[in-house]
Amino acid sequence: xxxxxxxxxxxxxxxxxxxxxxxxxxxxxxxxxxxxxxxxxxxxxxxxxxxxxxxxxxxxxxxxxxxxxxxxxxxxxxxxxxxxxxxxxxxxxxxxxxxxxxxxxxxxxxxxxxxxxxxxxxxxxxxxxxxxxxxxxxxxxxxxxxxxxxxxxxxxxxxxxxxxxxxxxxxxxxxxxxxxxxxxxxxxxxxxxxxxxxxxxxxxxxxxxxxxxxxxxxxxxxxxxxxxxxxxxxxxxxxxxxxxxxxxxxxxxxxxxxxxxxxxxxxxxxxxxxxxxxxxxxxxxxxxxxxxxxxxxxxxxxxxxxxxxxxxxxxxxxxxxxxxxxxxxxxxxxxxxxxxxxxxxxxxxxxxxxxxxxxxxxxxxxxxxxxxxxxxxxxxxxxxxxxxxxxxxxxxxxxxxxxxxxxxxxxxxxxxxxxxxxxxxxxxxxxxxxxxxxxxxxxxxxxxxxxxxxxxxxxxxx
Amino acid sequence: xxxxxxxxxxxxxxxxxxxxxxxxxxxxxxxxxxxxxxxxxxxxxxxxxxxxxxxxxxxxxxxxxxxxxxxxxxxxxxxxxxxxxxxxxxxxxxxxxxxxxxxxxxxxxxxxxxxxxxxxxxxxxxxxxxxxxxxxxxxxxxxxxxxxxxxxxxxxxxxxxxxxxxxxxxxxxxxxxxxxxxxxxxxxxxxxxxxxxxxxxxxxxxxxxxxxxxxxxxxxxxxxxxxxxxxxxxxxxxxxxxxxxxxxxxxxxxxxxxxxxxxxxxxxxxxxxxxxxxxxxxxxxxxxxxxxxxxxxxxxxxxxxxxxxxxxxxxxxxxxxxxxxxxxxxxxxxxxxxxxxxxxxxxxxxxxxxxxxxxxxxxxxxxxxxxxxxxxxxxxxxxxxxxxxxxxxxxxxxxxxxxxxxxxxxxxxxxxxxxxxxxx
Numbered sequence: 001x002x003x004x005x006x007x008x009x010x011x012x013x014x015x016x017x018x019x020x021x022x023x024x025x026x027x028x029x030x031x032x033x034x035x036x037x038x039x040x041x042x043x044x045x046x047x048x049x050x051x052x053x054x055x056x057x058x059x060x061x062x063x064x065x066x067x068x069x070x071x072x073x074x075x076x077x078x079x080x081x082x083x084x085x086x087x088x089x090x091x092x093x094x095x096x097x098x099x100x101x102x103x104x105x106x107x108x109x110x111x112x113x114x115x116x117x118x119x120x121x122x123x124x125x126x127x128x129x130x131x132x133x134x135x136x137x138x139x140x141x142x143x144x145x146x147x148x149x150x151x152x153x154x155x156x157x158x159x160x161x162x163x164x165x166x167x168x169x170x171x172x173x174x175x176x177x178x179x180x181x182x183x184x185x186x187x188x189x190x191x192x193x194x195x196x197x198x199x200x201x202x203x204x205x206x207x208x209x210x211x212x213x214x215x216x217x218x219x220x221x222x223x224x225x226x227x228x229x230x231x232x233x234x235x236x237x238x239x240x241x242x243x244x245x246x247x248x249x250x251x252x253x254x255x256x257x258x259x260x261x262x263x264x265x266x267x268x269x270x271x272x273x274x275x276x277x278x279x280x281x282x283x284x285x286x287x288x289x290x291x292x293x294x295x296x297x298x299x300x301x302x303x304x305x306x307x308x309x310x311x312x313x314x315x316x317x318x319x320x321x322x323x324x325x326x327x328x329x330x331x332x333x334x335x336x337x338x339x340x341x342x343x344x345x346x347x348x349x350x351x352x353x354x355x356x357x358x359x360x361x362x363x364x365x366x367x368x369x370x371x372x373x374x375x376x377x378x379x380x381x382x383x384x385x386x387x388x389x390x391x392x393x394x395x396x397x398x399x400x401x402x403x404x405x406x407x408x409x410x411x412x413x414x415x416x417x418x419x420x421x422x423x424x425x426x427x428x429x430x431x432x433x434x435x436x437x438x439x440x441x442x443x444x445x446x447x448x449x450x451x452x453x454x455x456x457x458x459x460x461x462x
Numbered sequence: 463x464x465x466x467x468x469x470x471x472x473x474x475x476x477x478x479x480x481x482x483x484x485x486x487x488x489x490x491x492x493x494x495x496x497x498x499x500x501x502x503x504x505x506x507x508x509x510x511x512x513x514x515x516x517x518x519x520x521x522x523x524x525x526x527x528x529x530x531x532x533x534x535x536x537x538x539x540x541x542x543x544x545x546x547x548x549x550x551x552x553x554x555x556x557x558x559x560x561x562x563x564x565x566x567x568x569x570x571x572x573x574x575x576x577x578x579x580x581x582x583x584x585x586x587x588x589x590x591x592x593x594x595x596x597x598x599x600x601x602x603x604x605x606x607x608x609x610x611x612x613x614x615x616x617x618x619x620x621x622x623x624x625x626x627x628x629x630x631x632x633x634x635x636x637x638x639x640x641x642x643x644x645x646x647x648x649x650x651x652x653x654x655x656x657x658x659x660x661x662x663x664x665x666x667x668x669x670x671x672x673x674x675x676x677x678x679x680x681x682x683x684x685x686x687x688x689x690x691x692x693x694x695x696x697x698x699x700x701x702x703x704x705x706x707x708x709x710x711x712x713x714x715x716x717x718x719x720x721x722x723x724x725x726x727x728x729x730x731x732x733x734x735x736x737x738x739x740x741x742x743x744x745x746x747x748x749x750x751x752x753x754x755x756x757x758x759x760x761x762x763x764x765x766x767x768x769x770x771x772x773x774x775x776x777x778x779x780x781x782x783x784x785x786x787x788x789x790x791x792x793x794x795x796x797x798x799x800x801x802x803x804x805x806x807x808x809x810x811x812x813x814x815x816x817x818x819x820x821x822x823x824x825x826x827x828x829x830x831x832x833x834x835x836x837x838x839x840x841x842x843x844x845x846x847x848x849x850x851x852x853x854x855x856x857x858x859x860x861x862x863x864x865x866x867x868x869x870x871x872x873x874x875x876x877x878x879x880x881x882x883x884x885x886x
Binding site: 002168178181184192253254255278291355384390391448451 | 473480481483484487488490491492493494495497498499501502505508509512620684685686688689691692693696697705706709710711712713715716717718719720721722723724726727728732733734735736749752753756780781782806809810811812813816817819821830831832839840842843846847854857858861864865868872
């Protein structure tokens with residue numbers, strides 16, 4: 001059975017367990033004179049039975065779906081016999097794909113060794129039956145545990161307390177998912193990064209000025225020995241982010257000031273949602289706009305001025321990314337400006353300052369730390385943005401500060417190195433993880449710093 | 463006394479300049495807003511201008527003579543004969559008859575007018591109704607995608623049109639006679655991806671996106687709400703709780719591509735789940751949207767006034783009963799609004815899906831959570847990168863479909879908030 005169908009079937013069983021538990025508690029209470037002799041309401045007995053039935057079964061189902069592929073691979077490779085067991089991860093995946101090719105008939109079974117054919121037969125067998133084993137296991141666990149939960153219902157049992165305790169644990173586990181995610185991110189980049197630095201030295205990576213991740217497949221291949229210097233990627237990312245911030249910060253800040261200090265409620269009510277629409281547009285749409293409209297326009301315009309521009313200029317990607325983070329800057333600055341106490345405003349106006357003087361000389365300095373925090377957050381978003389640069393910036397790692405030339409960024413390289421098939425023992429693939437680790441660390445530092453500044457600033461006026 | 467009048471004089475003289483500065487400052491503000499809104503308008507106008515033709519298809523209606531000699535086919539029910547038969551010739555003959563200056567010898571040029579799939583369409587229709595053999599039938603075919611681009615964008619230099627002068631003249635003539643026409647593009651909504659722009663559709667991508675969204679919603683909403691309740695109502699104030707909070711705030715700002723790396727390393731490499739599967743895409747997007755949902759759910763719980771809790775506790779409800787029976791229903795509208803907004807973000811997300819392999823070229827409509835699939839934004843990305851000019855309008859049209867989904871989700875969120883929100 002398909003895991004999805006099995007999941008829904010288990011849900012149905014949980015419903016049945018609830019109903020059975022509910023009616024059993026009522027039936028037990030009936031001879032004693034009604035449900036007021038039960039320790040808890042009948043519904044709690046039902047929920048308790050449902051929990052007995054559902055929780056272990058769903059955990060087993062989740063584990064099965066997660067580890068099915070791994071276990072099958074272990075079993076199949078284990079059946080090969082000691083002399084053929086692959087020694088490295090790459091060898092294992094190669095062997096596995098060979099076996100599955102034999103199993104699917106893409107590779108004729110006549111031309112290969114006997115153990116491989118046997119392994120292929122085992123693989124077919126396991127794949128066919130795995131669903132059945134899973135269905136059998138999950139349903140019998142649900143049935144058995146549900147029966148135990150149902151059977152142990154007694155009037156003296158405090159079902160409510162047990163149900164509430166379990167719920168609390170479930171909620172705690174859900175809150176823990178956030179921590180698991182962070183741990184998952186750290187571990188998923190850290191191992192590959194360590195392996196990467198086993199092949200490429202720190203100095204080459206951090207201070208190298210050339211990036212060409214193609215690695216020779218054969219020893220005698222020409223012109224692709226792989227260079228992993230991240231400086232050009234780093235400068236490219238900075239260039240595009242800087243262009244984006246140059247667009248977004250003045251526009252976002254000034255519109256936030258106008259909206260919070262000058263505009264009446266009607267204008268505010270119309271303009272704010274319109275600005276927020278900019279934030280709701282998917283990044284792939286901005287990427288499309290940048291690549292097919294803005295970039296050709298800039299190239300044509302630069303041509304007409306007699307300056308050469310690349311068709312994938314950093315300027316196009318940066319401009320559009322700037323548009324994307326305008327609402328981000330403006331809503332953060334809006335919050336910050338509104339948090340400045342009204343008394344400061346009133347005091348300044350009472351001394352005869354105009355509104356703009358009040359803004360520039362009183363409110364802006366007071367709000368500056370908060371605004372800086374907001375800009376840092378916007379910068380972190382610009383650095384991590386992927387789709388716009390994947391579609392509109394180039395792949396060539398040029399070390400340049402000219403916005404009309406094509407540059408590449410950290411996120412573009414991660415995406416291009418990891419799309420398609422990868423081998424996990426070549427430095428080319430591992431480099432993407434090392435870049436991911438750098439990206440994670442930089443954005444994390446920026447965020448922590450920004451949140452700290454914003455929080456400190458808020459406390460100042462609370 | 464004179465000192466005061468002197469000062470007043472200085473102030474009065476400076477007033478004009480100060481007011482001018484005030485007006486200039488105000489004008490900057492208006493200019494900034496105008497720029498932002500202009501960007502929005504240009505963006506939408508560009509997408510609609512490029513994409514509206516994507517909702518039209520170009521068809522060519524031919525009188526096809528089912529001549530058994532020309533087709534080398536006697537009996538359309540005999541599958542061996544059908545396999546060997548020639549279904550291209552009748553199309554060429556029919557076109558040559560309609561164009562006076564064309565002969566059957568212009569075979570390749572004529573053939574370039576109809577879609578490459580037309581012969582298969584003719585075969586399927588003839589097999590379905592074998593009594594047509596020997597008669598002449600009027601059948602509507604899809605035009606070749608180059609003809610499609612030419613008919614729609616004749617005067618636009620931005621499109622490269624791969625038709626010869628001769629073919630252009632023919633198309634103009636056929637269009638005048640009403641044989642080539644444009645009509646609503648149903649193919650776009652009823653088929654999956656294709657290498658041929660004229661036959662490419664978004665249905666596969668929409669179904670893929672729906673499958674991904676289903677997994678995301680089914681996981682992120684319950685987990686997010688439960689986590690929010692725990693953190694807001696039950697968590698003891700200690701270092702560990704603080705750590706969870708800091709974690710959630712930071713996860714909300716982690717670049718989405720990092721979640722793609724997580725999905726690739728953990729779900730695909732460690733757990734051995736299949737690539738390109740909507741289930742894995744849903745898992746990755748769940749982890750990505752969770753912080754958004756948790757943060758908005760916590761805000762919704764916080765806004766329920768303490769008097770409600772105290773009243774429930776006063777009549778003897780346990781802590782869990784207070785939360786589940788009273789706080790949660792009152793906080794639900796806020797939680798739903800936050801979740802819909804989080805889901806809208808997830809629907810538009812592309813980068814993490816690229817890394818877990820949902821960029822494959824998938825023709826079939828996926829019909830399970832573990833089938834190979836793409837999603838709507840990924841489809842836009844794929845088409846935007848295609849060299850054929852016919853795909854540009856398809857990509858814009860797909861963007862319009864995506865934006866329509868997003869707007870209706872946001873409208874739903876706004877409606878829910880208006881309808882169910884309570885002010886205390």
